[in-house]
Amino acid sequence: MKLIARYLNPVWLMAGLLILGLTAPGYAKDIYVSGVTKITMRTGPGTEHKIVAMLTSGTKLEIVEFQRDWSMVRTSGGKQGWVLSRFLTEDVPKALLVKQLQDENQRLTTALTSARETVNELKAKNDTLTGIEKKYKELEQASADYLKLDAQYNDLLKISKEQKDQITALKQNMNNEEKLWFLSGAGVFIVGLIIGLSTRKKKRSSLLD
Numbered sequence: 084m085k086l087i088a089r090y091l092n093p094v095w096l097m098a099g100l101l102i103l104g105l106t107a108p109g110y111a112k113d114i115y116v117s118g119v120t121k122i123t124m125r126t127g128p129g130t131e132h133k134i135v136a137m138l139t140s141g142t143k144l145e146i147v148e149f150q151r152d153w154s155m156v157r158t159s160g161g162k163q164g165w166v167l168s169r170f171l172t173e174d175v176p177k178a179l180l181v182k183q184l185q186d187e188n189q190r191l192t193t194a195l196t197s198a199r200e201t202v203n204e205l206k207a208k209n210d211t212l213t214g215i216e217k218k219y220k221e222l223e224q225a226s227a228d229y230l231k232l233d234a235q236y237n238d239l240l241k242i243s244k245e246q247k248d249q250i251t252a253l254k255q256n257m258n259n260e261e262k263l264w265f266l267s268g269a270g271v272f273i274v275g276l277i278i279g280l281s282t283r284k285k286k287r288s289s290l291l292d
Contacts, residue, residue, distance in 0.1 A: 113169050114156065124164035128153030135164045146171070160229045 101240050116244045125132040128150065136158070138144070147163065148155040154171060175183075 115145050122166055122170045128165045136162055175203050
């Protein structure tokens, strides 16, 4: 009765359930070699069995079958054997945690460096696009100025043509006036000549009488 009561104790009951759970078929759980330098992995649960591997502290193992004294484990390389259960722990070794943190820090550092490079590349592209946009605006302004100057040039050409036409018309008018004055002067001269000749003829006739 005392033996039955002992096994009904909650602590022993939890321990028994743990052992039963760890030894259940198909059970697989990660476990680590505890803080010792090296332990032996053997072909069977006992020191009389052949050593198949030496496991260092912090080695990650997959537990296949857990027993009170010896447990069957499997390495990440697929090697399987028995090790003393007291050298196993579910706590991740600090050295492994440090290594994981270092690896994560390295990964984040690499990612940060890559992100900075990407930012610099994007900044360079943005500067290039800004330069292109500036040149485009300058060309656009130059084009607008050219169109404005071209319109002004065409207006000046039109005004110049009108002025040339006016000058040509004035020259023609001047030529006509010169001809008119010339003809008028010639007419006056001829009339005067005729009058003079007529006067002389009259004088001569009066002298003869």
